[in-house]
Amino acid sequence: MSTDRLRELFLGEAVPRVQRMTTRLLALESQLADGDDDSQREHLDAIYREAHSLKGSAAMVGLPTIGDVAHAMEEVLETLVQGLRPVSPSLVDELLSRVDAIQGAIDAATTSRPTAAEPAAVVSPAEAPAVLQEPVSPAGPVHLPVGVDRVDEMVRLSGVVRSGLVRLRTALTASGVDTDQLPMMTELEQTAARLQRHATAARTMAVGELGPQLQRAVRDAARARGVEVRWTVTGGHVEVDRAIVDRIRDSLVHMVRNSVAHGIEPPAVRTAAGKDATGHVRLQAESRSGRVLLTISDDGSGLDREALEAAARARGVVIDEDRGWTSTMFSPGLSTATDVDQLAGRGVGMAVVAEAVGACRGRITVETTTGSGTSITLDLPTSLAVARCIEVEAAGGRYAIPLSAVRAVMDGRTGTRAVEGRATVDLEGRQVPVLDLGRLLDDQPVGDGPLVVLSTPTTAVALRVHGLVRHGEITIQSTGVGMPRNDLVLGTSVASDGSALVVLDPAGLAAVQADDDATVTADVLQPDVARATHVLVVDDAVTVRELQRTILQRAGYRVSTAQDGRAALALLDGGDVDLVVTDVEMPRMDGYALTESIRARTDLSRTPVLLLTTLDTPAAMARGLDAGADGYLLKAEFSAESFLAAVAAQVGPA
Amino acid sequence: MTGPAHRPAKGLLVGVGEEVVLLPLPVVTEVMDLPHLTLLPHAAEHLLGVTAVRGTVLPVWDAAGLLGIRPAGPAQAVVRLLVAGSGLALGVERLDGLRTIVEEVEGPTTWWSTSAALLRADGPQAAAPVPVLDSGALLQRVGP
Numbered sequence: 001m002s003t004d005r006l007r008e009l010f011l012g013e014a015v016p017r018v019q020r021m022t023t024r025l026l027a028l029e030s031q032l033a034d035g036d037d038d039s040q041r042e043h044l045d046a047i048y049r050e051a052h053s054l055k056g057s058a059a060m061v062g063l064p065t066i067g068d069v070a071h072a073m074e075e076v077l078e079t080l081v082q083g084l085r086p087v088s089p090s091l092v093d094e095l096l097s098r099v100d101a102i103q104g105a106i107d108a109a110t111t112s113r114p115t116a117a118e119p120a121a122v123v124s125p126a127e128a129p130a131v132l133q134e135p136v137s138p139a140g141p142v143h144l145p146v147g148v149d150r151v152d153e154m155v156r157l158s159g160v161v162r163s164g165l166v167r168l169r170t171a172l173t174a175s176g177v178d179t180d181q182l183p184m185m186t187e188l189e190q191t192a193a194r195l196q197r198h199a200t201a202a203r204t205m206a207v208g209e210l211g212p213q214l215q216r217a218v219r220d221a222a223r224a225r226g227v228e229v230r231w232t233v234t235g236g237h238v239e240v241d242r243a244i245v246d247r248i249r250d251s252l253v254h255m256v257r258n259s260v261a262h263g264i265e266p267p268a269v270r271t272a273a274g275k276d277a278t279g280h281v282r283l284q285a286e287s288r289s290g291r292v293l294l295t296i297s298d299d300g301s302g303l304d305r306e307a308l309e310a311a312a313r314a315r316g317v318v319i320d321e322d323r324g325w326t327s328t329m330f331s332p333g334l335s336t337a338t339d340v341d342q343l344a345g346r347g348v349g350m351a352v353v354a355e356a357v358g359a360c361r362g363r364i365t366v367e368t369t370t371g372s373g374t375s376i377t378l379d380l381p382t383s384l385a386v387a388r389c390i391e392v393e394a395a396g397g398r399y400a401i402p403l404s405a406v407r408a409v410m411d412g413r414t415g416t417r418a419v420e421g422r423a424t425v426d427l428e429g430r431q432v433p434v435l436d437l438g439r440l441l442d443d444q445p446v447g448d449g450p451l452v453v454l455s456t457p458t459t460a461v462a463l464r465v466h467g468l469v470r471h472g473e474i475t476i477q478s479t480g481v482g483m484p485r486n487d488l489v490l491g492t493s494v495a496s497d498g499s500a501l502v503v504l505d506p507a508g509l510a511a512v513q514a515d516d517d518a519t520v521t522a523d524v525l526q527p528d529v530a531r532a533t534h535v536l537v538v539d540d541a542v543t544v545r546e547l548q549r550t551i552l553q554r555a556g557y558r559v560s561t562a563q564d565g566r567a568a569l570a571l572l573d574g575g576d577v578d579l580v581v582t583d584v585e586m587p588r589m590d591g592y593a594l595t596e597s598i599r600a601r602t603d604l605s606r607t608p609v610l611l612l613t614t615l616d617t618p619a620a621m622a623r624g625l626d627a628g629a630d631g632y633l634l635k636a637e638f639s640a641e642s643f644l645a646a647v648a649a650q651v652g653p654a
Numbered sequence: 655m656t657g658p659a660h661r662p663a664k665g666l667l668v669g670v671g672e673e674v675v676l677l678p679l680p681v682v683t684e685v686m687d688l689p690h691l692t693l694l695p696h697a698a699e700h701l702l703g704v705t706a707v708r709g710t711v712l713p714v715w716d717a718a719g720l721l722g723i724r725p726a727g728p729a730q731a732v733v734r735l736l737v738a739g740s741g742l743a744l745g746v747e748r749l750d751g752l753r754t755i756v757e758e759v760e761g762p763t764t765w766w767s768t769s770a771a772l773l774r775a776d777g778p779q780a781a782a783p784v785p786v787l788d789s790g791a792l793l794q795r796v797g798p
Contacts, residue, residue, distance in 0.1 A: 160709035397692030397703070441693040483713045484698040484796070492704060492711035500692045500706040512696075 010061040011110050013249070017050045018103045024050075025099065029092045040087055047095070048077045049352055053250045054102065056257070061216075066105050073098050151202050152243075152477075158196035159475025163494045165189050196475065205245060207285035207294065208236025210252060217253045218281050221260035228278040229264055231256075235285035240292045244360050244380055248294075251353040255296040255376055256281055258350065263300025263374055273371065275299065291507070292382050297375035303329070303368040326366040330354035381490070381507075389474040389503065391495060392452060392465040395441040397502065398495040400474050401452060401463070405506035410451040412464055419546055425462045427453055434462045435509060440488075454506040461510045469495075476503050488512065532558040533651050538568040538582035538594065539612075544635075548581065548612075551640045552647070556654030565589025569597055572604055579651045584613040584624065592627045599628035608650040612638070663755045665786060668733060669748025671723040676753060676786045677733060677744075684734040688714075688745060700796075702729065702745050715796055717744040721787075737789040742796065755786060 028043040051073040058067035073095060079085055165188060169179050179185050211233045222229040264270075264279035271277050284295040305325055312328040330350050357364050357378050368374040382404070389400035390409070408427065416423045416434060423434040432453060438446035446466040453462045476491035483492070488508040495501040535557045537548045545561045552559045560577070562568040564586040571577065580598065584591035591611050598604045610631040611624045621632045631646055665676035666685070684707075691703030691714055700719035704711050714732055718725040729745030736742075 157709075164709070395693050396690070399692075437695075440695045477711060483704070484701065486694060486696060486698070488695040494706045494709055494711065498706060499690055500704045500711045502692055502694060502704065504695070 007061045007063065007109065010057050010063065011106055013057065013246070014054060014066070014102070014106050017054055018099055018106065021047050021050045021099050022096070025092055025096050028087065029089065032087060032089060032092075041081070044077055044081050044087070048074065048081060051077065053352070056217075056253055057250065061213075063105070063109060066102055069098050069102050069105070151199065154199040155196070155203060155475055156477050158192065158199045159477075160494060162189070162192045162196055162475070163498075165192055167498055196473075203242045204239045205242050206236060207238045207240055207283070207292070208233055210245065210249070211236060211283065213249070214252055214256050214283060217256050218260055221257045222264070222279075225260055225264070227260065227264045227266055229260055230278050230280050232280070232282040233285075234282065235287075238285040238287045238292060240285075240294075240380070240382060244292075244362075247360050248353075248356050248362075248378065248380070251356045251378070252283075252294070252296065254350065254353055256283075259296060259298040259300065259374070263298040263302075265301050287382065292380045293377055294380065295375050295377040297373060299373040302370040302372055303366075303374055305370075326368060329366070330364070381505075387474055387476060387490075387503070388472065390452065390471040391469040391474075391501065392437070392450075392463075393467045393469055394437040394446055394449075394465045395444065397441070398469065398497070398499055399437065399465070400493065400495075400501050400503045401454065402490070402503070402506060403471060405454045406452055407455040407460065408453040409468065410453060410462070412451045413448045416451075425451055425453065427460060427462075430460070432460045432462045434464055435512065436464045438464075438466065440512070454509060459510045461506075461512075463504075463509060474501065474503060532556055533578045533654050534558045534560065534576055535579045535581060535647065535651075536568060536571060536577045537561045538563075538565065538580065538586070538591070540564055540583065540586040544583065544612075548643070551643060552654075555644050555647075557647070558654075565591065565594030565597070568594055572598070572607075577607060579647060580607060580609045581612055581647070582609065584611055584615055584620070591629075592623060595624070595627040595629050610646060610650065612643075664752050665755050666733065667750035667753050667784070668717070668731075668744075668746040669726075669750055670718045670721060670746055671726045673723050674750055674784055675717070675721065676755065676784045677735065678755070678786065678789065679752070681735045681737050681789045682733060683736045683741075685749060686732050686734075688729050688732055698796075705732075705743075707734075712741065712743045714743045714745050717746045720744075720792060720795055735789055737793045740793055742789070742793055753784065 024043045024047045028040060028047075031039055031043075051070045055067045055070035055074065058064065058070065076091070076095065076098075080087055080091070085091075165185075169185060169189075172179050172182075172185075214233075215231045218229055218231045259281045260279075264281070265273070265275075267277035270279065279298060279300055281296070281298045284293075284297065286293045286295075303326060308328055309325060330353065354364060357380070360380055362378055362380040365377045365379070366374065367377075387402040387404065389402050390406055391398055391400050393399070410425060416425050418424070419431050424431040425434060426432075434451065436445045438444050438449075446464055449464055449466045450468055451462040451464050452468075454460060474493045476493055486508075488505055490503040490505045493501040493503060535552050537545050537552070537559060538561070539545045539548070540563050545563075549559045549561060560571055562571055565582070566589040568580065568582065569589070572580075580594070582591040582594055589597075591613065595609045595611070598607055598609055608630040609628065610633060611629045612633045612635060613620070613624075614635045615621075616634050616636065624632050630650060633643070633646055664679040666679055666682050667674050667676055686707075689705040689707070691705050693703045694701065697703070700716045702714045702716050704713050706712075712734070714729075716725070716729065717723075717733075718729075725747065727747055729747055731746055731749050733744045733746055733749075734741060735744065
């Protein structure tokens with residue numbers, strides 16, 4: 001991509017940023033008399049983020065003066081955010097003047113004309129450049145600045161036209177008209193389809209188009225840091241919604257700059273470590289199950305856990321154990337950099353990344369290895385506009401599911417079986433849990449309707465629906481005027497019968513299922529076993545849990561299950577568990593820690609605990625018994641008889 | 655307690671539970687029988703569902719729930735409002751005709767004083783004052 005194109009993209013982004021800064025500053029000014037510190041802080045933070053983003057991008061597209069003014073704004077804003085001086089009307093004036101100066105420079109770059117105002121007159125000469133007109137190249141092709149909302153409306157209307165034509169053909173056929181003999185009908189349908197394709201294409205772009213902007217960021221960062229970096233892009237052909245790109249473009253810039261600033265070591269250090277003196281930063285795009293995975297990776301030193309945790313402690317950030325220590329890097333204001341410069345150190349970038357990705361219903365995962373590098377993956381929806389979908393019925397309504405996530409459609413009357421008290425289906429040897437759409441909508445199960453098996457990058461779920469209707473291309477509207485955000489809904493559309501169509505988000509549905517799985521799966525109590533001896537089986541392997549459940553239930557015990565120690569403790573809060581049988585090696589909380597926790601609680605200290613594990617060393621056994629276990633069973637020696645005997649030895653027969 | 659008189663305007667009377675609420679006519683854009691509603695999973699509180707009107711999908715909100723009024727039955731009609739450029743579709747139980755708003759009064763001792771979306775009441779020329787919808791406040795309740 002040419003520098004002109006990059007500059008054009010930047011200017012397109014800069015204008016709304018300046019508008020937002022102006023709006024915030026005016027709001028801030030109007031609230032000065034109120035003394036509402038929280039509100040003022042919110043405005044200052046927002047303005048700060050805008051200035052920060054402007055600064056980073058401007059330098060890369062050859063408009064350094066805008067970056068310099070934004071940087072100067074940052075310096076002022078930082079003193080205000082930190083409370084080093086109060087916000088005053090004169091300071092707001094000063095900031096507004098700087099915003100005006102940036103706008104003037106943007107206008108000059110856009111029109112290739114000098115700014116009307118003299119920027120140096122409103123910006124302190126010591127802090128701002130004397131001339132703010134950016135150098136611009138001769139005028140290129142004319143581009144119309146069309147907002148995404150307008151493109152969205154074109155996409156929506158083209159979808160309405162196509163949907164209307166489908167209904168018109170249906171109505172004509174029902175009236176006895178042979179529509180195949182109406183060439184105009186076919187022409188209209190083909191034209192509407194082309195219109196929709198063009199409108200949709202205006203929203204999508206190849207990931208590779210991002211390459212030059214990111215490459216420039218890597219180059220500049222490498223130069224500033226005195227390191228050598230090679231940049232590569234793979235999967236550049238993968239298409240992604242332009243609206244999504246617009247939201248995450250700055251995030252990707254932050255990420256590649258971080259890869260260089262925090263990851264890539266100096267050549268001498270790399271050579272001493274046996275690495276190529278030139279570091280490697282790359283963007284990898286991959287389309288998978290209706291999602292786009294964008295990974296920024298480097299072969300640098302990896303994240304410094306100690307430094308990150310120290311920075312977190314210094315700012316009072318609590319490390320989320322479930323999400324891992326790397327999640328702290330997304331905390332606002334957290335940085336491990338020792339110096340503040342234009343490249344790093346303010347702790348703004350990764351917090352902005354998390355915010356932007358979340359706004360796209362995306363997710364972030366981080367993998368890092370000390371000495372080998374870091375990979376950060378953004379898991380994003382492919383499109384916010386059009387998708388091929390399967391249309392289904394449930395609860396009297398029509399719903400659409402993107403076909404890219406559909407792995408199979410099954411007859412719901414056969415093939416399901418209960419695992420841990422829940423219906424599952426077999427998908428290529430894997431037990432996939434069933435989620436009843438009717439129950440999800442109005443708590444009324446749809447019975448034995450067909451199953452639509454959905455697969456996301458991380459999990460799978462079989463959605464039971466009332467019936468299948470059709471499949472085809474769906475124009476997805478945003479979730480609608482006045483529609484609150486809903487993690488299970490991608491958007492809406494109009495069904496083939498003219499009714500509202502709700503487009504479901506497979507990732508959201510899978511997350512619902514995952515949430516269910518993460519909680520303790522208490523047994524469904526039958527009247528005849530309600531008073532039976534209650535055994536809690538804890539193991540992260542569903543097969544082991546299911547095997548134990550089957551043996552124990554056949555023997556007459558009542559059984560609950562949990563997938564790790566933490567989930568088990570939640571169930572133990574219920575208070576009626578007579579025996580715990582637990583694995584040792586499990587995520588989140590292992591069997592030793594669970595046993596120790598049980599012994600430490602006065603209400604549970606007398607509940608017997610059996611460890612059932614593959615660890616057959618004397619040390620492991622001693623560790624278990626020291627933790628307070630009442631018995632130590634080896635999975636290698638497991639049999640139904642010996643297992644029931646061990647259980648009965650603790651709590652007697654069922 | 656009587657507030658300042660203002661220029662008479664018309665409103666649409668709608669039944670919500672056992673109560674009647676006046677919707678200022680200038681913000682009412684369309685009235686229709688309750689169409690088929692498609693339910694949403696994990697729907698927001700008081701969101702009845704969505705419906706398609708001339709190619710646009712609208713969320714329909716339960717007026718009773720939003721206003722804190724106990725419903726007497728299911729919604730039978732939808733009133734579309736346009737408030738500050740934003741659309742809002744309300745499911746109501748009855749349509750009770752038009753009424754002229756003569757003046758505003760406050761109703762601190764009446765049930766509607768507890769609803770943030772019913773800040774005004776229409777004048778005492780009738781047997782009993784009727785609460786008038788504060789459409790802006792209502793929009794804030796369903797806004798993002």
